[in-house]
Amino acid sequence: MHGVRRARQTQEALEAKRLKDQSKLHDYLALSDDVLARKKQKDWSREALRSTTQLLQINPEFYTVWNYRRHILVNGIFPESTPEQIKDLLKDDLSLTMAALKIHPKVYWIWTHRGWCLNNVPSGPGVDGEGDLRGWEKELWNQELFVVEKLLDADPRNFHAWSYRRVVLDSLPVPKPETSELAYTTRKIESNFSNFSAWHQRSKVLSSLWSTGRLDQTKSKEEEFDLVQNAMYTDPRDQSVWIYHRWLIGSGDNKEILDREIAVIQSLLEEETDSKWCMESLVHYKRLLLHNHAALVDKSALTRNCIHLLEQLREVDPGRRARYDEIELEITRL
């Protein structure tokens, strides 16, 4: 259980609650026993389906009952139904899971059932009835994108929703171009720079666009550095941006970019003199200079500068001093 405050309750209050729960408990156990008994007897009837609906509305974490529900649909009800009826039954389950997700947005079993529904949509006409065999799939997968967006608006860090979003994007009968997903991450980042989930998604989309040549990597990276610089200056304490920046720099084989970014961060440090992230990044990037461009730099000056930064880091971030000690050892060993 997460995030439930401890409440000091009187004995009377506890007893009253226990009594109130007794009838709930009695009903719940009766329902649960009934459903599990039907399951044992392989009852695939509509009545059984209704019992599972009731039980899952009370307890959507009862994974065995989601399993049973799927067995009822596949073994009992679908075989007697037309494709259109199957589609409608699945839409009912989409409503059921939607209602459950509004209260329990992080329960794996609910997301899994939703995905199962989508994967079982039969071939058939869509809204326009134009005879497109993937019409229903298109309608429902497009709707999923909308559903996931709503859930990510409510909680932009919900990793279940982000994972599901990636599944939806992969499954759309008419794929959306990756550049449109890039634009989605831009929207999420611009609404809150502190959304690491969006930066992460962006890193995946860009990697794909670069490796397939659909976006020119050099030009695109420059745009990323601009975006990141803006975010850094807006809130230098947010680690998402710094972690993303480190990825953009990569192995540090481009000295021009390395020098430029070091200068940018150096300026920021002059304004934000306690910024642990500026100091940490400068040490890392200067080490990359020492490692990759030794012949072109003043090694001893850079090393002294790193050591000075590490001293400051030990002061502003004493909890992590052992790591700074280790880095200093590594630098001076060279």
Add this chain to the structure above:
Amino acid sequence: MSHETNTLLIPLHVSYIENLGKNKNDLIYHLTAHLRMNAIYWGLTALCTMNHREALDRDEMIDYVMSCWDEETGGFGAHPDHDAHILSTLSAIQILVTQDAIGRLDIDRVVKFILSLQQPSGVFAGDSFGEIDTRFSYIAVNALSLLGRLGDLNVEKTVSYIVQCRNFDGGFGSRIGAESHAGQVFVCCAALTILDRLDEIDTPTLSWWLAERQLPNGGLNGRPEKLEDVCYSFWVLASLSMLKKVHYIDSDKLISFILSAQDPEGGGIADRPGDMPDVFHTHFGMAGLSLLGYPGLVDIDPVYCMPAALIENLGLRKGWQSLERRMR
């Protein structure tokens, strides 16, 4: 900070765990039946960590585990008549190994069940309905190694999927494309450790990402800009332990944080100070304290999250690092 919560209240936590199974008149007890097998593993291991395993009856526990055997599939469910799932199957195996009762198991059938869940991509599903997650990859590797059947595993396929889950921050996600999360980092590090493939980890970057999980209040979070939570005291710490970078975080502050999340009245540990305790956080908080060298606790193996001596006797101990056990 209350004086009561700056030491570990072992007797209180032992009785907290002892009393967990006695709540059969509580609605919440029944609403969590789908977690029961896991909860017993958490409770048992927490007791072992406190050196009080005798507080729960061994025979009753073993009988319970065996009553959850799903004869049709060859795995264990969370509760009698619940379907087999890889999550409850691992907990069942861990309980039987800890209780030295592995002889009760039809090992061939369980191995067959586990191996049947591997997908063409190399990841494992949780059950026949196909939910995939690197947690399940870890579970498969862990379970097979406890059963001495790692040789039956397609290691290359298993490792290859995990490697594809590696992200720009050095961390790992639940599936290919997913964001790094400390829980997923733990399972991927542990699976790679068991398979002797730590070379696939970008240790400098990942140990940095892990170190940055510590917040000013001393607690650890699971991802950038999220709240601290006692369970990350294990997921993050165990990962650092496998990478031999436990010293990257402030152990005194983390110990204080975990201790402050104790319930000094009823016992148990919560996700954060002032919240309701539960056996999940009690177990992981305790395991974290053990890795941090808290006095009076038993050594826990971070890879398996089981007593270290037991894992060592099975010949499964890997080269991880924990802090020296303090003397009071």
